[in-house]
Amino acid sequence: MNTADAGPSERLKRAGPFLKWAGGKGQLLSQFASLYPRKIERYLEPFVGSAAVFFDLRERFAGLRATVSDNNKELIRCYEDVRDDVEGLIRRLRQHKARHGREHYYGVRGRSLGRLSPVARSARLIYLNKTCYNGLYRVNARGEFNVPIGSYKNPGIFKEDQFRAASAALQEVRLEVRDFSACLRDARAGAFVYFDPPYDPVSRTASFTGYTERGFGVTEQERLAGIFRELDAKGCLVMLSNSDTPLIRKLYRGFRLKSVTARRAINSNGRRRGAIGELVVMNYAPGKG
Ligand SMILES: C[S@@+](CC[C@H](N)C(=O)[O-])C[C@H]1O[C@@H](n2cnc3c(N)ncnc32)[C@H](O)[C@@H]1O
Numbered sequence: 544m545n546t547a548d549a550g551p552s553e554r555l556k557r558a559g560p561f562l563k564w565a566g567g568k569g570q571l572l573s574q575f576a577s578l579y580p581r582k583i584e585r586y587l588e589p590f591v592g593s594a595a596v597f598f599d600l601r602e603r604f605a606g607l608r609a610t611v612s613d614n615n616k617e618l619i620r621c622y623e624d625v626r627d628d629v630e631g632l633i634r635r636l637r638q639h640k641a642r643h644g645r646e647h648y649y650g651v652r653g654r655s656l657g658r659l660s661p662v663a664r665s666a667r668l669i670y671l672n673k674t675c676y677n678g679l680y681r682v683n684a685r686g687e688f689n690v691p692i693g694s695y696k697n698p699g700i701f702k703e704d705q706f707r708a709a710s711a712a713l714q715e716v717r718l719e720v721r722d723f724s725a726c727l728r729d730a731r732a733g734a735f736v737y738f739d740p741p742y743d744p745v746s747r748t749a750s751f752t753g754y755t756e757r758g759f760g761v762t763e764q765e766r767l768a769g770i771f772r773e774l775d776a777k778g779c780l781v782m783l784s785n786s787d788t789p790l791i792r793k794l795y796r797g798f799r800l801k802s803v804t805a806r807r808a809i810n811s812n813g814r815r816r817g818a819i820g821e822l823v824v825m826n827y828a829p830g831k832g
Pocket residue numbers: 564565566567568569589590591592593594595596612613614615721722723724739740741742754755759
C-alpha cells in the first residue's frame with residue numbers, strides 16, 4: 544500500500560526518525576520497550592534529537608499528548624515544517640535530490656540562512672544531514688554548519704512516505720526551542736519525562752559533545768540531575784539514558800538503574816566504536832505507574 548493512500552493510524556505506525564543524529568536511540572528501542580511505564584498519557588522529551596523515542600511512544604500509546612523540545616532551533620523548526628507543511632518540504636527535497644552532487648552540496652551549505660524561507664531552511668538541514676560526512680550535525684563557533692560532503696554513492700536523502708508518516712505523528716504535538724530545565728514548568732504529576740542528554744564522555748578522547756555551539760560538561764550533567772530530582776518530587780515518572788560512567792552512577796544514586804548495550808555510531812576516535820554500556824535511570828518500576 545502506498546502511504547499516501549494510508550489512513551492516519553496506518554501512517555502513525557510507519558513514523559520514525561528521518562534525520563541521522565548523534566546518540567540516536569533507534570537501536571535501543573527494543574531494549575527500552577520493557578522499561579517504559581505501563582500507561583503514558585502526557586509525555587515530555589526535552590532532548591529530542593532525531594525523536595526515535597517520541598515516534599516509538601506515539602505508536603505504542605494511543606492519544607499520547609506530547610511536548611518535545613531541544614535547544615537546537617533549526618532542528619525544532621524542521622519538526623514544525625514536517626508537521627505543518629510536509630508537502631512544501633517534500634517539493635523542496637525533490638529538488639535537492641535531483642540536483643545532488645558536490646557543487647550543489649557546497650552551494651547549499653554556503654547559503655546564508657537569513658535569505659531562506661522557513662521550509663527552505665528545513666529542507667536544507669535534511670539534505671545536508673543526509674549527504675554530509677558521517678551524518679554528523681556540527682556547527683562552528685558562528686553557528687554555521689561546516690561538515691564536508693559524504694562519500695555515499697547513492698545517498699537515500701529521503702523517502703516521501705516517511706515524511707508523511709512523521710507529519711501524521713507530529714500533529715497536535717507541542718514543539719519548543721528551549722533549555723531542558725524548562726520542562727519543570729509544564730510537567731505535572733503523572734507525566735512521563737524521558738531525558739537523553741549529550742553523553743558524559745567515557746574517556747577524554749571520546750568527548751563528542753558539540754551538538755550546538757555550547758558543549759555539555761559536568762556542570763550541565765549536575766544541573767540535569769537536579770531537574771530529575773525535582774520532577775521526581777513532583778510525582779512525574781522520569782527516565783534518563785546516559786553513558787555508564789562513575790559520574791552518572793554517582794549523580795543518580797538511589798534511583799533504579801538498568802544497563803543496556805548500545806553501538807555508538809559517532810565517536811571522535813573511530814577505533815573506539817563498538818558495543819558500549821549505557822545506563823537507563825528510572826524513578827519508577829518499569830511496566831507499572
Ligand atoms: C543525545 S542527543 C538526543 C538523541 C535523541 N534522543 C535521539 O534519539 O536522536 C542530545 C540532544 O540534546 C540537545 N541539547 C544539548 N544541550 C541541550 C540543552 N541544554 N537543552 C536542551 N537540549 C539540549 C542537542 O541539540 C541534541 O539534539
